[in-house]
Amino acid sequence: MQRAAALVRLGCCPRTPGPWGRSQSSAAAEASAVLKVRPERSRRERILTLESMNPQVKAVEYAVRGPIVLKAGEIELELQRGIKKPFTEVIRANIGDAQAMGQQPITFLRQVMALCTYPNLLDSPSFPEDAKKRARRILQACGGNSLGSYSASQGVNCIREDVAAYITRRDGGVPADPDNIYLTTGASDGISTILKILVSGGGKSRTGVMIPIPQYPLYSAVISELDAIQVNYYLDEENCWALNVNELRRAVQEAKDHCDPKVLCIINPGNPTGxxxxxxxxxDVIHFAWEEKLFLLADEVYQDNVYSPDCKFHSFKKVLYEMGPEYSSNVELASFHSTSKGYMGECGYRGGYMEVINLHPEIKGQLVKLLSVRLCPPVSGQAAMDIVVNPPVPGEESFELFHREKESVLGNLAKKAKLTEDLFNQVPGIHCNPLQGAMYAFPRIFIPSKAVEAAQAHKMAPDMFYCMKLLEETGICVVPGSGFGQREGTYHFRMTILPPVEKLKTVLQKVKDFHIKFLEKYA
Amino acid sequence: MQRAAALVRLGCCPRTPGPWGRSQSSAAAEASAVLKVRPERSRRERILTLESMNPQVKAVEYAVRGPIVLKAGEIELELQRGIKKPFTEVIRANIGDAQAMGQQPITFLRQVMALCTYPNLLDSPSFPEDAKKRARRILQACGGNSLGSYSASQGVNCIREDVAAYITRRDGGVPADPDNIYLTTGASDGISTILKILVSGGGKSRTGVMIPIPQYPLYSAVISELDAIQVNYYLDEENCWALNVNELRRAVQEAKDHCDPKVLCIINPGNPTGxxxxxxxxxDVIHFAWEEKLFLLADEVYQDNVYSPDCKFHSFKKVLYEMGPEYSSNVELASFHSTSKGYMGECGYRGGYMEVINLHPEIKGQLVKLLSVRLCPPVSGQAAMDIVVNPPVPGEESFELFHREKESVLGNLAKKAKLTEDLFNQVPGIHCNPLQGAMYAFPRIFIPSKAVEAAQAHKMAPDMFYCMKLLEETGICVVPGSGFGQREGTYHFRMTILPPVEKLKTVLQKVKDFHIKFLEKYA
Incomplete structure (x- = not known):
């Protein structure tokens, strides 16, 4: 209180310190308490208010870091202050952040990054030669041989070459041109940049962007920012969340009444649906896009995360080429990858790339211009991307360790995917489709009508109400299905499978117990 | 040609390989040559074309990496291919990228970064204890103790605390609240995020954004992307590019006829004007903003780059507080800093922060939500920002080396600022204001009317014509004043003072010789 009063004397709006966004309500309370004592002189109306702000930004929603996560932060603070809860820690199963859940970085990747960061280490005998070779190659392609220089806006040349070589290998020889590769600040940056270029028109000619429901909410957020029209197509929950082209057809036909559908977004493997x-x-999707003249966006950031033995990742690029020149020379396709997922989980470096094919040459110039305004993606993230696409190969000094680490992460994820599916499906009122890939379970939950009423009384979506209760009673933080979209009357949540196996088992048991109690309470 | 033909057989649009954007014309030529031989089947119209694309993106211009820089790339390729030129290398004086010009990174910064990247090094005796202390502190605040986890959208807590402490020290005790600090992906990201939130309205109510002319073209680019209204105020070239409040008043009055001026952007020290x-x-500016109800954006990324002994950097935040509570509790101010400039020049890490004060609490929530859509700024860039605001202090092991390196960079820049000003002012037809700060000279050049006609014949702005000639004849790449804005009928270019002293002397001598020849040729 003393501090707040001092701030008012200085004319500063008092706020309690502490982690972002968590302390707003307490800060506001404290502020108004102070103001009663010493009314602030001539507080004028703010220029930037909810009424005057950009309405498209106001309309943005992003559930993965939304109110439930703010609440989780508050609870963590309360635990730190010694407030008793029925649990001792908050488990953040809301976001696909492997290293935050204890996954160790891939040694080779970090060795190359350290060498690039502090090149004196290139003389150190403690680093393997293959790591030094990679680091020297990256540094030679950087301005002043330093990660501290801006790169070309499209990314460091040799890294784009490595990405192209990776894609060619991945796609069994289908050629990839480094000139079509753009390094990005995580995949999110690439997706929003491409959408930004694509959106145009007014009224019924406004660009429509088709997205799956359930979706990853980056899409709806960017569509809102850009004032584009969101065109929903529903994945088939009864059929393992399959994408059905008839549903695409329905969606595009209905959309044509009120917008100009121009973009089709696909997430494969699916997020949150797996x-x-x-x-x-x-x-079928490619043929549909060709027929309907849609620009394809293929979000393939989980391409390394396929667990089901019956499934295999097929890139849109490869299938497009295999369908022949009618498609491969015509369909405009942007596909996205990232350092954040897969087996490396390097979210913090914000590395990613996109490959854009069949782009009109004039648009290529426009895209590079647009990228150049933000100068370049983080060069350290670009270097991380290079190691992801150019890892040690058999015969190289670091191969064995790298391979062991990679297989351990992916093996564990596969085990946890199966475990999660099996355990959820043992709970009455929960149904979980197979987790074929990605990093999430998106189980359907039965919410009794009394709970729906209770939620309405709290002005909450029923699944938000459910997830809030889960968080408050167990410390487990998951994201309500309403943040991703779902068929009306159905309820879900998204939970990552990233906690270590033993902890995940506890989490699943706690969700089970909570759910049974919840059903009883609102029966 | 063989490769292009093979690609056409595969149905791929042929492009020559090579660095980004440089080979477009040759690629197009090659493509059309191939197509004559083997016409591609059923090439359909593209969905994304200049006509169908986002018109606001089309309108974006960004001269610092514009056509002149593409041309520089082409010339570099020609030199590599052995094509004879009147010079042997291209000198890229177009962009403030110190390390690309040979400046060495600050050792301490890179040591901490390497330790954070590869924590095994924390056991190495080759790293100083103060660097290890910093690294441990940063890692402890990261999810999973790793730079590879996402941070909070607003940035790592302890780094925001360090930024706040730095601002308080810098501003002689004026308090800074970590809760008002947002870490960003370079300053550009912060500036465009704040502008994105601010822009609203239609027709005559559309948000007007006041920017200096000459300006750094990020501003005009973002204003264009957001479809906001650019409101120019002119800096006073006759008076060392001073900002005159009467000119602000003129600009805002005229703007009110066609938009709603809501934002005032200031760049101090000035870019490109120094x-x-x-x-x-x-x-005066703050009083004007208060009077006119303008949201202030203070771009202070060159706060460490002040060379003139008569000048001192004053932060807007500090002056605001010193003006008393009427201002300090009312004026909404966002100020920006970056790892890219100053004495560290770490552009590639894309680190930065903004401090936003007097923001409406509801808008704070909106801002954090908007930031959360992109998850977080690169955590490595956040760590770099931490070292910038929390460098070694007297008594610490690394202080002496750090201090020597810092003073060497800043001393050299001061020397080069003076050298550049003096040399330019010896050339007839060039006038250069004192380079009081930042990293650029923005000399005014006399262009004879015959040269203006020649430029018009080439459909070029006269100063673009001048800079192209300079590039073609000397290899020196600078940016025409038209890319930053200038009073009609005046011509300038922006040149960095970053090349090493001896090289800079050569560059200046070459510009001088070129200019005299140019004047003679078009007399």
Missing amino acids: QVQSRKCIE | QVQSRKCIE
Whole structure:
């Protein structure tokens, strides 16, 4: 209180310190208490208010870091202050952040990064030669041989070459041109940049962007920011969240009444839904995009995260080429990858790339211009991306360790995917489709009508109410399905499978107990 | 040609490989040559074209990496191919990228970064204890103790605390609240995020954003992307590029006829103009913003780059507080800093922060939500920002080396600022204001009317024509004044003072010789 009063004397709006966004309500309370004692002189109306702000930004929603996560932060603070709860820690199963859940970085990746960061280490005998070779190659391609220089806006040349070589290998020889590769600040940056270029028109000619429901809410957020029209197509929950082209057709036909559908976004493997698309499905989607003249966005950041033995990742690029020149020379496709997921989980470096094919040459110039305004993606993230696409190969000194680490992460994820599916499906009132890929379970939950009423009384979506209760009673933080979209009357939540196996088992048991109690309470 | 033909057989649009954007014309030529031989089947119209794309993105211009820089790239390729030129290398004086010009990173900063990247090094005796202490502190605040986890959207807590402490020290005790600090992906990201939130309205109510002319073209680019209204105020070239409040008043009055001026952007020290604002001037600007109800954006990324002994950097925040509570509790101010400039020049890490004061609490929530859509700024860039605001202090092991390195960089820049000003002013037809701060000269050049006609014949702005000739004849790459804005009928270019002293002397001598020849040729 003393501090707040001092701030008012200085004319400063008092706020309690502490982690972001968590302390707002307490800060506001404290501020108004102070103001009663010493009314602030001539507080004028703010220029920037909810009424005057950009309405498109106001409309943005991003559930993965929304109110439930703010609440989780508050609870953590309360635990730190010694306030008793029925649990001792908050488990943040809301976001796909592997290293925050204890996953160790891939040694080779960090060795190369350290060498690039502090090149004196290139003389150290404690670093393997193959790591030094990678680091020297990256540094030679950087201005002043330093990660501290801006790169070209499209990214460091040799890293784009490595990405192209990776794609070619991945796609069994289908060529990739480094000139079509753009390094990005995580995949989110690439997706929003491409959407930004694509959106135009007014009224009924406004660009429509087709997205799956459930979706990853980056899409709806960017669509809102850009004032584009969101066109929902529903994934088929009864059929393992498969994408059905008839549903695409329905969606595009209905959309044509009120907008100009121009973009089709696909997430494969699915987030939050975890399905892996069959080759046939991808072929159908491409044909549909070709027919309907849609620009394809393929979000393939989980391409290394396929667990089900019956599934295989097929890239849109590869299938497009295999369908012949009618498609491969015509369909405009941007596909996205990232350092954040897969087996490396390097979210913090914000590395990513996009490959854009069949882009009109004039648009390529426009895209590079747009990228150049933000100068370049973080060069350290670009270096991380390089190691992801150019890891040690058999015969290299670091291969064995790298391979062991990679297989350990992916093996564990596969185990946890199965464990999660099996355990959820043992709970009455929970149904969980197979987790074929990605990093999440998105189980459907039955919410009794009394709970729906209670939620309405609290002005909450029923699944938000459910997730809040889960958080308050167990410390487990998951994201309500309403943040991703779902068919009306159905309820879900998204939970990551990233906690270590033993902890995940506890989490699942706690969710089970909570759910049974919840059903009883609102029966 | 063989490769292009093979690609056409595969149905791929052929492009020549090579660095980004440089090979477009040759690629197009090659493509059309191939197509004559083997016409591609059923090439359909593209969905994304110049006509269908986002018109606001089309309108964006960004001269610092514009056509002149593409041309520089082409010339570099020609030199590599052995094509003879009147010079042997291209000198890229177009962009403030110190390390690309040979400046060495600050050792301490890179040591901490390496330790954070590869924590095994914390056991190495080759790293100083103060660097290890910093690294441990940063890692403890990261999820999973790793730079590879996402941070909070607003940035790592302890780094925001360090930024707040730095601001308080810098501003002689004026308090800074970590809760008002937002870490960003370079300053550009912060500036565009704040502008994005601010822009609203339609027709005559559309938000007007006041920017200096000459300006750093990030501003005009973002204003264009957001479809806001650019409101120019002219800096006073006759008076060392000073900002005159009467000119602000003129600009805002005229703007009110066609938009709603809501934002005032200031760049201090100036980019491209290099002036350092007096305390009196800042006070006048703040009073004007208060009077006119303008949200202030203070771009202070060159706060460490003040060379003139008569000038001193004053932060807007500090002056605001010194003006009393009527201002300090009312004026909404966002100020920006970056790892890219100063003495560290760490552009590639894309680190930065903004401090936003007097923000409406509801808007704070909106801002954090908007930031959360992009998850977080690169954590490595956040760590770099931490070292910038929390460097070694007297008594610490690394202080002496750090201090020597810092003073060497800043001393050299001061020397080069003076050298550049003096040399330019010896050339007839060039006038250069004192380089009080930042990293650029922005000399005014006389362009004879015959040269203006020649430029018009080439459909080029006269100063673009001049800079192209300079590039083609000397290899020196500078940016025409038209890319930053200038009073009609005046011509300038922006040149960095970053090349090493001896090289800079050569560059200046070459510009001088070129200019004299140019004047003779078009006399």
